Amino acid sequence: MSRLRVEPDDPFGLHNLPYGVYRAAGAEPRVGVRFGDRVVDLALLLDDEVFATGSLNPFLAQGPARWGSVRSQITEALQGEVDAAAVHYLADVALELPFEVADYVDFYASEHHASNLGRLFRPDAPDPLTPNWKHLPIGYHGRSSSIVVSGTDVVRPCGQRLPPGESAPVFGPSTRLDLEAELGFVVGVGSALGTPVRADEVEQHLFGVVLFNDWSARDIQAWEYVPLGPFLGKSFASTVSPWVVPLTALAGARVPVPQQVPEPLPYLTMEQPWGLDIELAVAINGEVISRPPYAATYWSPAQMLAHLTVNGAPTRTGDLFASGTVSGPDAGQQGSLIELTRGGAEPIAVGGEKRGFLEDGDEVVIGGFARLADGRRVGFGEARGRILPARGED
CATH class of the missing domain: 2.30.30.230 (Fumarylacetoacetase, N-terminal domain)
Incomplete structure (x- = not known):
């Protein structure tokens, strides 16, 4: 003893x-x-x-x-x-892997991330956000079987992509492989088919939080996602940290979400929607390239779960829903390379080399700490993954 x-x-x-x-x-x-x-x-x-x-x-x-x-x-x-x-x-x-992942949903809850991508993809649009963005937490259903624990290597995915200036797609390894720094939320107690979870009931269902890297093949995604959304560009791997931090441990890190205008519909309305004061750190090959603040995220975890279930979709023990890329309003707070490099047009320096997107052999580590009101920090560990060359190119 x-x-x-x-x-x-x-x-x-x-x-x-x-x-x-x-x-x-x-x-x-x-x-x-x-x-x-x-x-x-x-x-x-x-x-x-x-x-x-x-x-x-x-x-x-x-x-x-x-x-x-x-x-x-x-x-x-x-x-x-x-x-x-x-x-x-x-x-x-x-x-x-700390839990058996049942179902997996990824959201798009950061206004800064959504706005940055909107400016890249729709530069002539009067508003970088889509018309629905401030009315509901946008999300998509992913592939739970491809979620892996930190330290697992990630094989560069192959798929169809449309090269710039071409009219027909080609098949091969992704040339625009990206990272996405996110948080993941783990459901403990599920909900029945046909029974929505109200936003104020989230603590009866939500157990804890993990770090999350939603690896993304931007070129595959760009060719396939219209009109149904992400598929092969996302489903090859997502990395979670090995430690699930209980929601109870983060009570002192709760902060109000940014002001939500227009006011959400009743099923998304809370007396005080809460986010979390968590700073993420994204490193490539040991060099920190970004520090995204989760506190800047527009939609709260409770609102995400409420929207996920409002149509009667059930949840199960081990369900995982992620925040989508966490980005802040300032330089160096973007949670993806597509934002940091403006779609690859402005590469960043990593260890004396230029990076528009990830190269084979690159190791990405996402870390993070929550700040409690009393000044203490809550650690999450890390979500780590190294890129391996593509397989099955023929």
């Missing part, structure tokens, strides 16, 4: 306690909680077999009362003596 010590300002202290799935050498995956630079096995810490599995889903399905009870138990247990058999240094374990 030993007592674990973590500095008061550690972003993975008692105020955070994110959940994940780890695998020790020669063992099966199990659920743990991160505490400082260690992962603590929850089945051993709490003598609770719901955590002796390779997935958070059984715990997520138990609901808010159980989530709160377990968090209190973990906090109390970590302040006492802990069985050494339950404790592993992070460097000694592999981190796995």
